[in-house]
Amino acid sequence: MGQRIVRLALVGGVLVLALLLLLAMCAGGADGGGDDGAPERPRKRSAGPATRLNVPREYTTGRGWEVVGAGPDYAVSHPTGRLGYLVRTPDGRYRLRTLDAETGRAGWHGEALTSADPERFPKLITVAKDDRQFFVTWSLGRTGDALTPAKGFVSLDVYDVEDGGHRHVEVPWTGVPAVTATGPGVLITDGSAAGTVVDPVDGGVSAIGASAARYPEDCPACEQLTEVRGQTAKGLLLSGSREFWVRGGWFSRRSAPPGADPRSGIPTSVVPGLVLARWQPAAGTRQAATHQIWTVHDTVSGKPVVSVRCHRPAMEPGTHPQAVLSPSARYLVAGNLAFDLTGGKAFCFEDEGGAARLTFASVTDGGSAYGATDARDADEALRGGTGPVSMSFPSWDVEALPPNTRLPDMETAGTGVFRWTDRKDRLHLIGYPRTG
Structure with missing residues (x-):
């Protein structure tokens, strides 16, 4: 009898231990815990996101x-439907993680790295070259000590979207950089005619001096306030106080829209x-x-795709609205402007007095655009600006949404990506599928 009791006790102990292990595993999956002390995989339940x-x-x-608990930036590779985001590790480093935007399944993740600026998450962007997609993290760092003058550098980590293949590149830099990826490389500029391009495929670094601007003939305005504005498939895009050009292109x-002062x-x-x-419309019109x-x-060609006219603002804005492109590049919105690039149509949403009615x-x-009627810019609209609206490109009709509606940051693979910060100041990235 005593042996039977002991055997039953042992069996019961084993069952309890197994149950505890099972609960621990389930808790780890629900919280997304891992060696990062942050989400290792997205929450995905049959009942939907929490x-x-x-x-x-x-x-x-x-x-x-x-x-x-993701970092403030995320990036999406639309051709692959893969989303990349950053998490913080317990020792203060960061890690790039990926997921399938349609299903929420976790993809590859990079090794834990130290940011050049330990106080902040790196920035995260995407770049494409030769039919390959890359996630790129970047941060500004400084070297030196009390006896050595500080030197700045831009630290970049380039990841192949498909398999997570990784390359690290450092570019010496003075001042505050702007890092963009509008062409087949990562462009680093500082608001001048100089810049640096990093090739995401082989990590090659090409410095562009101000003397290489290649100004168009008979364009004195091009030589005033000259600035590198972006990279194109045909070379760097530059501008002066007026007029702009692709270097060597x-x-x-010669590409002004009809009715404009060229x-x-x-x-x-x-x-x-x-x-x-x-x-500006041509003088005398x-x-x-x-x-x-x-x-x-x-x-590539400089040719106009589609144009629209808006009232001139009473005061020149300090900054212009940033263009936002749909994944397939059919639609583009910027501020109160909306362009159907395939249909060749555009609309400026303003009242009869010329005031902007909304910000996309x-x-x-x-063909759905989202914005707000009372927001200074797109970021404010996404943070929950008052007067949320949606606009349908087929009809150009604007519909007011309930005041507490959260707008999608973007949509990819049929899934809208939303951001929300909870009371613990943790950022939530949430994917809700489109219903129709």
Whole structure:
């Protein structure tokens, strides 16, 4: 009898231990725990993400995925449907993790690395070259001590989107850099005519001096306030106080939209393959003193794709709205401007007095644009600016959404990506699928 009791006790102990191990494993999966002390994989449950935001009715909160505790930036490779995000490790380093934006399944992850600026997460962008996609993290660091003058450098880590293949590159840099990827390389600039391009395939670094601007002939304005604005498949895009050009390629004066003063073009925003520019109507025309022409140009040829006219603002804005492109590059929005690039149509949303009616923040391949009527910029609209709206490109109709509606940052692979910060100041990345 005593032996039987002992055997039963042993069996019961084994069962309890197994149950405890099972609960620990389940807890780790639900919290996404790992060696990072942060989400190793997104939350994906049959009942949907734990966080249920108020979102446009085109999305369902009953399915999808959720990442808790991610860094402030994320990046998406639309051709692959893969999303990259950063997490902090317990020892203060960072790690790049990926997931499938449609299913929420965890993908590859990079090794834990030290940021050149330990106080901040690196920035995260995407770049494409030779039909290959790359995630790129970058941060600004400094070397030196009390006896050695400090030297700045931009630290970049380049990851192949498909398999996570990694390359580290450091570029000496003085000042505050702007790092963009509008062409087949990573461009580092500082608001001048000089810059550096990093090749994501082989890590090659090419410095571009101000003397290599290659100014167009008979363009004194090009030599004033000269600035590298972006990279294109045909070379660097530069601008002066007026007019812009691709080094060794096309010149805006020969690519002005109909009715514009050909010497007035100013690029305001660059996205892969396209540049949004502002033009003045030709002198002596009816709207010369009251309107501006906004045109999307192809960066390979410089040719206008589509234009729209808006009232000239009473005061020149300090910054221009940044263009946002749909994944397939059919639609583009910027501030209160909306362009159907395939249909060749555009609309400026303003009231009869010429005041901007709304600010767009995101646009989908299905032709839905989201924004707010009372937001200073796209970031404010996404953070929950008052007066959220949606606009349908097929009809150009604007619909007011409930005041507490959270807008999608973007959409890829049929999934809207939303950001939300909880009371513990943790950022949640949430994927809700589109219903129709």
